[in-house]
Amino acid sequence: MRAGSVSFEQTKWVWMNGQCVPWTEANIHVSAYTLHYGRGVFEGLRCYQTVSGPALFRVDSHLDRFHASARTYRIEIPYTSGQLIDAICEVIRRNEFESCYVRPICYLGSKNLGIRATCPVEVAILAWPWETLLGDEGKEGGVRVTVSPWVKFNSRMIPTTAKACGQYLNSILAVGDALDRGFEEALLLDGDGFIAEGSGENIFLVKNGQIVTNDERHSILLGVTRDAVIKIASDLGYDVEMRAISLDDLLDADEAFFTGTAAEVVPIREVDGSTIGQGGRGPVTKKIQNIFSLATNGGDERYHDWLHHVYS
Numbered sequence: 001m002r003a004g005s006v007s008f009e010q011t012k013w014v015w016m017n018g019q020c021v022p023w024t025e026a027n028i029h030v031s032a033y034t035l036h037y038g039r040g041v042f043e044g045l046r047c048y049q050t051v052s053g054p055a056l057f058r059v060d061s062h063l064d065r066f067h068a069s070a071r072t073y074r075i076e077i078p079y080t081s082g083q084l085i086d087a088i089c090e091v092i093r094r095n096e097f098e099s100c101y102v103r104p105i106c107y108l109g110s111k112n113l114g115i116r117a118t119c120p121v122e123v124a125i126l127a128w129p130w131e132t133l134l135g136d137e138g139k140e141g142g143v144r145v146t147v148s149p150w151v152k153f154n155s156r157m158i159p160t161t162a163k164a165c166g167q168y169l170n171s172i173l174a175v176g177d178a179l180d181r182g183f184e185e186a187l188l189l190d191g192d193g194f195i196a197e198g199s200g201e202n203i204f205l206v207k208n209g210q211i212v213t214n215d216e217r218h219s220i221l222l223g224v225t226r227d228a229v230i231k232i233a234s235d236l237g238y239d240v241e242m243r244a245i246s247l248d249d250l251l252d253a254d255e256a257f258f259t260g261t262a263a264e265v266v267p268i269r270e271v272d273g274s275t276i277g278q279g280g281r282g283p284v285t286k287k288i289q290n291i292f293s294l295a296t297n298g299g300d301e302r303y304h305d306w307l308h309h310v311y312s
């Protein structure tokens with residue numbers, strides 16, 4: 001399977017509005033509000049295989065963000081986080097997955113149209129096996145990225161800290177352009193010309209043993225993987241500085257990497273033909289990748305709190 005491609009073939013059940021239904025019955029009407037205007041919110045989290053069975057990684061943080069994104073768009077998700085965790089576990093168990101990607105979505109269904117319309121709030125949860133977004137090769141050797149001609153929208157236009165359906169048009173334009181030009185991922189700048197983030201990843205730099213990342217002042221989604229990596233890096237004894245990152249900072253970095261649920265931790269080896277550091281996976285990135293991997297598979301006790309076992 002090509003890196004980034006998705007296969008739904010193994011998914012038999014979808015959780016929809018309170019129950020698991022067969023894949024072929026998980027449908028919505030063409031008049032659904034969210035289809036027309038993009039007002040809906042979603043999450044992406046992973047379930048990893050551990051020695052104690054499949055476990056959700058940082059599900060509480062993902063569901064907190066899910067509810068926060070919904071509030072931003074004046075949508076009230078009709079389920080508590082506890083109910084949603086039960087639903088996620090149920091759909092993973094029904095599909096008999098050992099590991100998978102999980103996509104809860106809250107959308108507005110069909111009643112009437114016009115942006116002021118009030119429509120029923122619906123929730124669905126999909127799960128499917130999905131290898132890492134940028135491929136195992138990317139995780140080991142790094143990816144080649146390009147600075148996008150598409151600027152990341154800022155939070156006075158659309159709040160970047162919310163994970164809402166329509167907001168992804170910006171990422172789709174950027175990644176489409178990057179792939180057309182032969183790159184693996186796009187890097188979006190904010191309105192001031194500083195680096196914001198990838199189409200679906202946050203960014204970190206390593207310079208002289210210090211780790212740098214940006215924050216919501218630079219039009220990013222506050223990633224759950226970003227938060228995990230900040231904690232892991234601090235626990236490893238690194239100083240993590242949060243500040244604006246210029247393109248020069250990136251080009252001058254010893255190492256750079258992306259973080260995201262779909263991509264996980266991926267080195268950036270080249271930006272528009274300029275090599276970053278030694279042009280592969282640097283030692284700090286590798287160390288963080290290793291601990292991140294242990295955190296997700298239950299191999300590091302310090303991070304057991306980040307796992308919620310599906311069969312517990």
Ligand code: PMP
Nearest residue numbers: 200201202221223224225260261
């Ligand atoms: N930025 C954007 C725009 C994203 O879509 C994602 C993926 N959710 C991220 C950053 C990384 O967030 P997380 O680590 O929570 O997956």
